[in-house]
Amino acid sequence: MGRVAARxxxxxxxxxxxxxxxxxxxxxxxxxxxxAAEEVLQETFWKAWQKAGQYQAERGSVQSWxxxxxxxxxxxxxxxxxxxxxxxxxxxxxRNRPEAPDLDVQVAWGIERRQxxxxxxxxxxxxxxVIELAFFGGLTRQEIAAKVGIPLGTVHTRARLGLQKxxxxxSVRGVKHEGN
Amino acid sequence: MKETEAxxxxxxxxxxLGTLAADEIARVEAYLRTxxxxxxxxxxxxxxxxxxALSAEPVEPDPATKQNLLKRTRKEQEGPxxxxxMFERFRQLAxxxxxxxxxxxxxxVSLFVALLSLGWAVSIGREISRLRQEVGDLQASVAxxxxxxxxxxxxxxxxVVIAGTEHRPQAQGNVIFAPEESVGGLLITGLxxxxxxxxxxxxxxxxxxxxxAGTFNVDASxxxxxxxxxxxxxxxxxxxxxxIEPAGGSLxxxxxxxxxxxxxxxx
Numbered sequence: 440m441g442r443v444a445a446r447x448x449x450x451x452x453x454x455x456x457x458x459x460x461x462x463x464x465x466x467x468x469x470x471x472x473x474x475a476a477e478e479v480l481q482e483t484f485w486k487a488w489q490k491a492g493q494y495q496a497e498r499g500s501v502q503s504w505x506x507x508x509x510x511x512x513x514x515x516x517x518x519x520x521x522x523x524x525x526x527x528x529x530x531x532x533x534r535n536r537p538e539a540p541d542l543d544v545q546v547a548w549g550i551e552r553r554q555x556x557x558x559x560x561x562x563x564x565x566x567x568x569v570i571e572l573a574f575f576g577g578l579t580r581q582e583i584a585a586k587v588g589i590p591l592g593t594v595h596t597r598a599r600l601g602l603q604k605x606x607x608x609x610s611v612r613g614v615k616h617e618g619n
Numbered sequence: 620m621k622e623t624e625a626x627x628x629x630x631x632x633x634x635x636l637g638t639l640a641a642d643e644i645a646r647v648e649a650y651l652r653t654x655x656x657x658x659x660x661x662x663x664x665x666x667x668x669x670x671x672a673l674s675a676e677p678v679e680p681d682p683a684t685k686q687n688l689l690k691r692t693r694k695e696q697e698g699p700x701x702x703x704x705m706f707e708r709f710r711q712l713a714x715x716x717x718x719x720x721x722x723x724x725x726x727x728v729s730l731f732v733a734l735l736s737l738g739w740a741v742s743i744g745r746e747i748s749r750l751r752q753e754v755g756d757l758q759a760s761v762a763x764x765x766x767x768x769x770x771x772x773x774x775x776x777x778x779v780v781i782a783g784t785e786h787r788p789q790a791q792g793n794v795i796f797a798p799e800e801s802v803g804g805l806l807i808t809g810l811x812x813x814x815x816x817x818x819x820x821x822x823x824x825x826x827x828x829x830x831x832a833g834t835f836n837v838d839a840s841x842x843x844x845x846x847x848x849x850x851x852x853x854x855x856x857x858x859x860x861x862x863i864e865p866a867g868g869s870l871x872x873x874x875x876x877x878x879x880x881x882x883x884x885x886x
Contacts (some may be wrong), residue, residue, distance in 0.1 A: 459684075613793070
């Protein structure tokens, strides 16, 4: 990151090669739109280029930092869409689904990805639903309550319990992150 | 209606999940500044959100996205150098000079440019050599990763977590191997890059006897993907450890042991 902060675009290219497929994976999962996800990807690394000097390793890994930038950009995009009442055509989404990534995806994340998915599957489905609607769907508490048809208080309880159980399930599997 | 502590506690999970409105974020952050218990809860839960982000399947980007990104960075960097009128200003400065002074100026400038070019060529040469080294390292890393993906795709493969010792409690290893195989892979996180002259050495331990399984280094983020090759099935060994040793490795562990764990535990 120091070399990116020193404005070495070769370093930015290395950073991009290392993390872009994971960042794009998150953006695509949240937006279900390849073109919009690629745009978020480019903006994420552009922000990383511009704000590399502000990155603090003790507050988390580079990957976490990039994920946070991308996640915020996706939430903004989802909110903008909801304001415009954009409806996503599920069939269109399926047609636009990209090909599977090459085999040279980062193995480290491959292992962790499998463990996180297993941990998510271990959650009671109603807690998993609230967490996924919030994190990947970008829905607010009130929007989740309306969509699922449950009281706001139940949304709060499920989110809190879900996060705590997920943390335990991840911990059992040995998943941990730099900067915890 | 006044917001109670319970109301703010209700917001905390959504602060972690990143879906609060700007005014709610401001209220939560003010609350966190005054409540250490809430701050601790948020700190504990933050990695969960990071892990959620990681659960998304990676997608290979369109090469055009990278090209556009790098085009933007180069455009930004070239900006000041290509300011219009610079060449024009130089010409205006040179215009009043007579022929003799102009020739002297041209020779001086040429000499200066030649010296600059020489320095630049030396620096480019060093950069090329460094990049070649980087490409070589990356190729080796990709080869290791591809190998481990093969192990992962084996339905019999298992993953065993090896914990960091008191010398490096934040370190962790994930050993991937099939019980009947003598090859596998090890994914390591949380170690620190070592100073020159030191390496990490991998040990497969049978009873009380450690057997070297090679040396490695970690990248700047403390990670490494290490191929594992044993003289017999990995499952027949009791434990795996990693120690810090002089470059070239040792016959027995001599330095701090930073990772140690049983191979028989299920992940």
